[in-house]
Amino acid sequence: MLYLQRGVLAALLLVLSLNAYSWNAQRLATPLVIDELIVPFPEFAYYVMPGQEFSVHFKDAQHGGQLALAGKTMAVGSAPLAAPQKPGLYPMQVSNIAGGESVIINVFVMVPATDVNRQGLLNGYRIGSYPAKALRNNPIYLPPKGFVEVTESNFQVRVSPNFTLGQFVSKQAQGFPKYVLLRPQMLLKLENILAELNRQGHPTDGFVIMSGYRTPWYNKSIGNVPYSRHVWGGASDIFIDDQPRDGVMDDLNGDGKINRADAQWLAAFIDKMSRDGAFGPRIGGLGIYGSNSAHGPFVHVDVRGNRARW
Template sequence: MISMLLLLQAPSVFDAGKVSFSVHAHGWEHNYKIMTYSLMPNESFEMTFHHVPDKSKISVRHPDGTLESLSGHRWVWPGSGTAGVHPFAVLLDHQQMVINLIVMVPLKIDSKGTMQGYRIGKYPDIPLKGLGIYKPPRGLIRVDPEMLVLPLSPHFTLGQFMCKQAGDYPKFLLVRTGLLIKLEYLLELVNHKGFATDTFYVMSGFRTPYYNDAIGNVRYSRHQWGGAADIFIDSNPKDGVMDDLNRDGVIDVRDAAVLYRLFDDESFKDGYKPMIGGLGQYKKTSSHGPFVHVDVRGFRARWGH
């Protein structure tokens, strides 16, 4: 199953990984060749396809065949009680879109702060400013080693977002669809601006509350809800640190500022509005190089620049 999805990888010349039609589901519309959504057990999933030519027909395939076709290019999957990846192949005029539906495991943290032996910690009891996005997640994605190479979108894999804390498998993770769409959007943007790279280096993706507290981060960090990523361009050379984006011969906060300004300028465009969120700029320290933080919190926030 996962090996089939690995066929969708970016070539050496940047390709945004898009098809000519789009899908609207879970509050997001996109036209990427592959995208991932997380669901609770037995939660149904409805998808509506747009920009379908009048004489063309959408075909949606799933291994167990449990799909219902509705009017207006709408399809519904009734859900599954089996945790794990459930991929769909959407076909239209020799084009293919893969939709990964990942059924999560309900969040059940024991008295030791663990879930199936993996240390999670404790989510805040009171949501920040009463906002629903800061309530504890209903579930988490159970991750076994073979899932690390799973493509979540055209240019990002599941392993890029894993929490950095030590521990045996199974581990747990959360990655929001909106974050994947935003990262793909920004990746296409930097390539268009002349910074050639086939992905961002994700220095920090998901964090458990335990790990977030251990590194001294803020209590309501969006990383804990799978909606944030600390990223930089690491392409020339690939050495685990930010590239010299401003070409001054020094790797420092001014390179992070290149990305910050590029992303901030883009945030005022109409097409960016669904992805509105936080943007932060960070200088290098003894433990890491410069980077920028991006998230999809749903409202504008800026810091560090």
């Protein structure tokens, strides 16, 4: 029975990994800046509340261009943008006239968290309840203001060059609409790790996201701690599944076995990047997990803002 459970999970993760794109190495010569977030990619995502104002400009102030959002066109950096009032996906097109580059920012206007009812449901989807008090008064643990609505039509939308929205949805078995939280810093960190693996001669199309966002309800149902960074969209459990693509971690250390040592290899690679300063303010937790009856080895990565290892 336990073997079958692990086999079913591996098959599910294989399907999810097959939805991923081959590694996209494109980077912008002139990064875009959204509020204070530096975006170095030609495709990315940003998450706002209805009517929220946000700014867009190029990192190089000498560059100018045009942007279009929800039927409105304006010069880049000329004034703050106001997000549409209706929740949903609004692709924003940005052109850099001087640099000749174009960018797509998939702007997700979130559904307000106040729409979650007393039973912890949002349009029938189980969210549960967030802790009323932030852990150690750290604002990153405050309840979220809103959630991204995930539908069949936006499930495969890219949130960065090599990851899609649907890869981060909570694994609870419910239909559409689903809801998710996803921190842009998490995507920047994952893309950074992926690029460095490829740069150092470890060809990798992408990561399987074994667990991304978890609703408080789902997180509690699997017995995890209430302040897990997964619950705030700032953590991912990942593994590499390229050779062969079979739903479990690859033999990364080349010893002919698939076990905890492969997760240790990946974690050591990421830890060295962290010690070399590759993540800047996106430092965070790094955990190593071996195989059990339900899953193969994997690595936990998060962007909590301080170093943690286990």
